[in-house]
Amino acid sequence: MSNSVSRPDQAFAVPASAFIKAYQRHQIDWVVTVPDFVQLSIHSRLAKGDTGLSVLTCANENQAVQAAAGLYIGGKRSVVMIQNQGLYNCMNAVRAIGLDAHIPLVFAIGQFGREFSNLGADPRLSKRRMVSLLEPVLDTMDIPYFQLEHPRDVDAIDKAIETAYSRQHPAALLIGHYTSWE
């Protein structure tokens, strides 16, 4: 495999700082997470402890959704930071809390396992079901989503947060490639 295929493509990498700034701009208090390999640079940035964002690491994604709901009930805003297979793991919790109970949930979902040859193309055409199923699953659950495929899409972060809180509903930010370390 050539180096150009095996290394992340920085042209598609959104900087971690863009997420942190957006979360601060929208008064996000907590990042509730089951760690995501796609968002390693954001995890690293959060771990420095100087962002004003608290981090709750959960054993699985059901707990992340439930804890995010509890935070909201107690008056705090959060982002649920997981990966695509994590969403598949917590669909019933999302149904109960986001859809039936109308509690806003902001998901930041990394497209883990995406083949680099699919970057810049439709994720539904990925050869990996872990990637290609994400948008159809969200469509089925009536959850709006915003693709973050390229640094120029960075306002998708704001749109996902604004949509979740204005609709009192889940909304998802789909992060198509490894975030960069700036």
Place this chain on the structure above:
Amino acid sequence: MAMTPIDACKAIQLVRGQAIVVCTMTSMNVLDTLAPNQALTLSSVPLMGGAAALGLGIALAQPDRKIIVLDGDSSLLMELGVLSTVVGPYPSNFYHFVFANRVQFNGNFALGLSGEGKADFAAHARAAGYRAASHWETTEDLSQLSDWLQQPGPRLVELEMEPSPSRLSADNPPAQTTDARFARMGQEAAAIRHSFGFESE
């Protein structure tokens, strides 16, 4: 005297004060008979396994308020990893009670649990890193409740109790699940937010 779910819920009702109570399954059904529409109560329904992490989130958002989680044994088995999630932030206002009747669908149609009900939840909590965990079996043990809630959490009590008689049978089949059951958690969440001074955004 052996403890029943009614004994446990009555004791908790006496001492809860302004605590937020997050309940599910058996405790929810009993509280519905003892104190219907009780304020500051959140039901994890229909969502088995959700009570502890819901309570954890509220505990972190409102660190000056006590949070009492009334979990079920089959519910907690679904999310046993939540014990580890709780001890990460180590909330001192978090009190976790497990109604250990060793059946699923208690009071409706008792079915067996994974592990045939052998789980030791207090031991699991201690191993996960809870500040304290205990095992209570009698109504006399419930007299410790007020003192227990004055100690810092996270703490867990496993309440050993007999299953309630099953009411469903061929002659008394299950009724339709009501719409209200699906709306309930959202309504209770909104009411608790309102009590904290937060409205919908």
